[in-house]
Amino acid sequence: MTPERERAIREGASHWLVQPRTIRLLWWISGIILALTVVAQLWIPVHAHFAVDGWPGFYAGFGFLSCVAMVLFAKALGWVLKRPDDYYVKPTQLAPNVLKDDGQDDDV
Amino acid sequence: MFEFVMPPAFILIAGAVLVALSRPALRPIIALLAPLITLYAIWQVPDGVQLTTTFLGYQIELVEGSALRRMFATVFALMAFGGVLFAFRQSEWYELSAAMIYAAGAIGVSFAGDLITLFIFWELMALFSTVVVWCGGTESARAAGIRYAIVHLTGGLILKIGIEGIYVATGSLEIQALTLDSFATWMVFIGVLINAAAPPISAWLADAYPESSPMGGVFLSAFTTKTSVLALILLFPGQPLLVWVGLFMIFYGIIFALLENDMRRILSYSIVNQVGFMVTAVGIGTELALNGAAAHAFSHIIYKALLFMSAGAVLYQTGVRKCSELGGLFRTMPLTTVCGIIGALAISAFPFTSGFVSKSMISSAAGYEHLGLVWFLLIAASAGVFLHAGIKFPWFVFFQKDSGLRPPEAPWNMRIAMILFAAACIAIGLFPNLLYGLLPYPVDYEPYTAEHVVTQLQLLLFAGLAFFVLLPLMKRTETISLDVDWIYRRAVPALAGKIDRGLTAVSETVSRTLSSLGKFLIKGFKEGSYNYFSSRAPMGHTALWMAAVLALFLVMTLII
Numbered sequence: 001m002t003p004e005r006e007r008a009i010r011e012g013a014s015h016w017l018v019q020p021r022t023i024r025l026l027w028w029i030s031g032i033i034l035a036l037t038v039v040a041q042l043w044i045p046v047h048a049h050f051a052v053d054g055w056p057g058f059y060a061g062f063g064f065l066s067c068v069a070m071v072l073f074a075k076a077l078g079w080v081l082k083r084p085d086d087y088y089v090k091p092t093q094l095a096p097n098v099l100k101d102d103g104q105d106d107d108v
Numbered sequence: 109m110f111e112f113v114m115p116p117a118f119i120l121i122a123g124a125v126l127v128a129l130s131r132p133a134l135r136p137i138i139a140l141l142a143p144l145i146t147l148y149a150i151w152q153v154p155d156g157v158q159l160t161t162t163f164l165g166y167q168i169e170l171v172e173g174s175a176l177r178r179m180f181a182t183v184f185a186l187m188a189f190g191g192v193l194f195a196f197r198q199s200e201w202y203e204l205s206a207a208m209i210y211a212a213g214a215i216g217v218s219f220a221g222d223l224i225t226l227f228i229f230w231e232l233m234a235l236f237s238t239v240v241v242w243c244g245g246t247e248s249a250r251a252a253g254i255r256y257a258i259v260h261l262t263g264g265l266i267l268k269i270g271i272e273g274i275y276v277a278t279g280s281l282e283i284q285a286l287t288l289d290s291f292a293t294w295m296v297f298i299g300v301l302i303n304a305a306a307p308p309i310s311a312w313l314a315d316a317y318p319e320s321s322p323m324g325g326v327f328l329s330a331f332t333t334k335t336s337v338l339a340l341i342l343l344f345p346g347q348p349l350l351v352w353v354g355l356f357m358i359f360y361g362i363i364f365a366l367l368e369n370d371m372r373r374i375l376s377y378s379i380v381n382q383v384g385f386m387v388t389a390v391g392i393g394t395e396l397a398l399n400g401a402a403a404h405a406f407s408h409i410i411y412k413a414l415l416f417m418s419a420g421a422v423l424y425q426t427g428v429r430k431c432s433e434l435g436g437l438f439r440t441m442p443l444t445t446v447c448g449i450i451g452a453l454a455i456s457a458f459p460f461t462s463g464f465v466s467k468s469m470i471s472s473a474a475g476y477e478h479l480g481l482v483w484f485l486l487i488a489a490s491a492g493v494f495l496h497a498g499i500k501f502p503w504f505v506f507f508q509k510d511s512g513l514r515p516p517e518a519p520w521n522m523r524i525a526m527i528l529f530a531a532a533c534i535a536i537g538l539f540p541n542l543l544y545g546l547l548p549y550p551v552d553y554e555p556y557t558a559e560h561v562v563t564q565l566q567l568l569l570f571a572g573l574a575f576f577v578l579l580p581l582m583k584r585t586e587t588i589s590l591d592v593d594w595i596y597r598r599a600v601p602a603l604a605g606k607i608d609r610g611l612t613a614v615s616e617t618v619s620r621t622l623s624s625l626g627k628f629l630i631k632g633f634k635e636g637s638y639n640y641f642s643s644r645a646p647m648g649h650t651a652l653w654m655a656a657v658l659a660l661f662l663v664m665t666l667i668i
Contacts, residue, residue, distance in 0.1 A: 015439050018510070034573060037566045046559045049475035049483060059487070059566035066488035067495050067574035070359075074366040075581055082367065082587040085430075088597055089248075 034060075115159060115171045116149040116181060117216035117229065120188065124208035127201055136196045139204050143189035146215065150181045157221050166281065169221025176402055176548035180338045181218040183406045184211055186532075187330040187413055194417050194525035195323035198424065199243070206239035207327040214331035218338060222281040223271040223296075226339065230267065230303075234260035237332060240324045241316045249319040255593070256316035259302065259309060260332075267299025286343050297344060303336035304387060305380045306353050307360065311593035314364070314376040318429070322420035325372055329416045330409045333379060337386045337405050346393025351482060354391055357384030358489045365496035366582070367589045369431050371419050371505050375412070378455065378497040381489075382408045388486070389470040392477060395549040400469030403543055407462035407536055411454035414529040415501065418448030421518035421526070422505055428513065432584040435508035441517050445506040447526035454533040456498030456568055457490060462536035464564065465543060465555045472553070490564075491571035498568070499575045504584060 016022055038057045048054030053062075123142025127135050153173035160169050188211035195204060213236065216229030234257070241253040273292025275281055286293045305313040317328045344350060361381025365374045382404070389401035421444045428434055438445040450461070457463035467490065474483040517523065536543050544551040575582070 017438070018436075030569075030573075034569050037562060037569055040562045041566075044558045044562050046563055049478070050480055053487075057566070059563045060570040062484075062487060063491035063567040064570040064574050067491050067571045068578065070362055070488075070492050070495065071366060071574070071578045071581055074363045077363060078367050078587075078589070081589040081591075082585065083590060085369065085586050085588045087588055 114149075115216065115219060116146045116153065116185070117212040117219065119149055120146045120185075120208055120212035120215060124205045124212065127208065128205045132201070135201055135204070139192045139196055139208065140189065142208060143185050143192060143211070146188070146212075147182065147185040150178055150185055150215070153178060153181075153219065160221075163224060166224055168224045168281070170225055171219045172221030172283075173219065174548065175546065176338070176341065177218045179402055179406060179546040179548070180334065181215045182546065183409050184214045184218065184331060184334075187211065187327075187409050190410075190413060190417075190525050190529055191323075191327045191330070193528070194326055194420070194522050197519060197521050199321065199323045203240060203243040203321065203324060206236045206243065207324065210236040210240060210327060210331055214335045217335045220283065222283060223274065224281055226283065227264070227268055227271055230335070231261075231264050233332060233335065234264055237328060240327055241320050243324050244320045246319065252316045252319040255597070256312055259312040263299050263302030263309070265299075266295050266302065270295030270297070270299055283342050285345055288344075288347065288349070297347075300336055300339045300343065301353065303332050304340065304383055305333055305357070306387065307356050308592045310357065310360065310380055311591040313380060314368075314373050314591070315593055317376045317379075318370050318372040322424040325375075325420055326413050326416045329375070329379060329412045333383045334386075334405045334409055337383060337390065337401060340387065340390045341398055341401055345390060345398055347391055350387050350391030351479075352391075354384045354386070354388030355482065355485055355489075357381065357387060358485070359492070360384075362489065362492040362496045364589055364591070365500070367587075369584050369586060369588075370429050371431055371434065371501065372416065372423070372429060374431075374497065374501055375415050375419060378415075378493070378501075379412060381493060381496070382412065382455065385467060385470055385486070385489070388482070389473060392470075392473050392479065392482070394473055394477060396469055396476065396553065397473035399544075399547045399549050399551060399553075400466065400473055402547055403466035403469055404463075406543060406546070407454065407466040407533070410529055410536075411451045411462060411533050414447060414451035414526060414533060415455065415497070417522065417526050417529065418444050418451060419501075419505070421522050422515070424522070425515035425518060426513050428511075430584075430586065431504035431508075432586055434505050434511055434513065436506075436510035437513060437515065438506045439510075440514050441506070443523055444518050444526065445502070447530045448506060449502050450530040450533055452498045452502045454537070456494040457564065458498075458568060459556070459561045459564055460534065460537045462533045462543070464537055465540035466536075468555050468560065468564070469553055487567065491567050491574075494568045494571040495575055499572055500582070503575075 038060050041056045046054055046058075052058055120142055123138055123146070126138045126142075130138060153171060155173045155175075157169045157172045159171040160167055162168070188208060191207060191211075192204060195207070199207075210233055213229045213233035216232065217226055220226035220229060238253050238257040238260070241256050242249060244253075270292045271281070273290070273295060274286075277290060277292060286296065288294055288297060302309045313333070317325055320328055340347075340350065357380050361377045361379070361384060365377035365381065368374045368377060386401040386404050386408070389397040389404065422434065422437060422441065423429055425441065426434070426437075454461035454463045457467040471483060471486045471490065474486055518526070540555055544553070
């Protein structure tokens, strides 16, 4: 990268990689490669350890669906397990002297 | 020239001590040379027990060689060299020294011929990895380091109980395959698994590693969990329980990494995920599976260190650790981006990277054994690895959106370390025999068949498609996820606080009741005293009572 280009990028010029035209092109190229990997199974026979894994496009479908399942499961689990990221920063209410700062125990 | 005179671990320990004592100008040279000399010494160790000595009245075997042990020690020494190269200009000397002794501990465990030696080096690792965590230098690093130390010292204690039990029962301290048929072997099993971040004690890893310094994380990613894998291969090969423990770790790592926002915590969860693959392989226990576990540990150490290096370089240059605040860094850190992507492809087992030639041995081993469920779960998990580490990490750190951050490229020593490790990932991928030649069992396995490459590409690329299709669901939130450590970080303190407050309230009520009772009595005595004592009674009463007493006295004298 030339210094001028680097300066331009620092100042906010949009990189060729993030221009809409490039992104559209990348989607097309990826789509074609995805299709090719499935079509390739016409010429390359896959030996199955079990029955279903010999089906054409098995790995594509299984990979895609298991990823969807994992993302959805993670999303559902997130509702239960997610906390603000200062959750553990707040002091625990362990000792009475911590409580005194909260003003919960001032009647002595 | 160099005769084998002492355990390779001692060379690295000596190097670490020299780094601490020498002048600042000499430190980098010593720190870089020590792992290389250690590596040379490792290759000089022949098979069999090489060095025995007496320790506290026990015969211990400090060095025992075998192909498997040399392989693990080799990658630990390489890792120590790469880590020092990445860190030597940025780290303080004590961080370098501690990291070198930590690596020496891992090498010591690799060559340990008996359980006592294993335990000593095990504890050495626990102590000095804690120091490396503390070198993060923040308040949260201090706290996380203490939690980390508590977990590992407890784990060490459990391991020691097991070792003592085995010695009492059998009189032998040999490292050999054990069966889970007694309390002592269970203790050893649990002690080893705690270091592997197996459930339920897995939260320590993602808790402590992200708090280390940008350089410290590189060292931490390598040693503890992988020595534990080696110990499992040596002590519990083919233990069926490990298959399920490993599978749980695999999916735990994926799911928690998907939820995570901190970039190095994503990588930490993915360590648990990858170690899960190795633990599963040890559980399957065939020669191919054990070869796979060892090979995967070797390639994992290199690509995971590479990922931690690229994350460390970003953290060092920007000071930002959250994915929600990062993005678009490929503009000004192109080399770090490329190296990070190579690491990410390797961890995802992309063809022509190191992960491909090692991980496929594990899934093939499950396939050959006709472990149907295990095989399908491993394949789903391979897709999941691409999802949570292979794309998620580079996408959110280097691409995603333009965060406005324009950090300069990483310092030169960091760049060289990243280039070396990235080259190693690709070299092993292109020439798998480099790795297969080190394995404990003869390798009759060909990773590059047309069908294997095509199916793996299908699996990974469609996982990638799933990522971009589901991108709206993956939007980063500024959150953490609760884990088992919630029990000891929140639930137990909260419960203790409740009990403490409850008891305080009871004791206050009791003392308040007692004091008000006392007050009431004293007030009663003070104010009502004239009812009982004469001092405040009128003179007439006194005269009357005197007369009565005298009269009584008179009557009594008359009678008596």
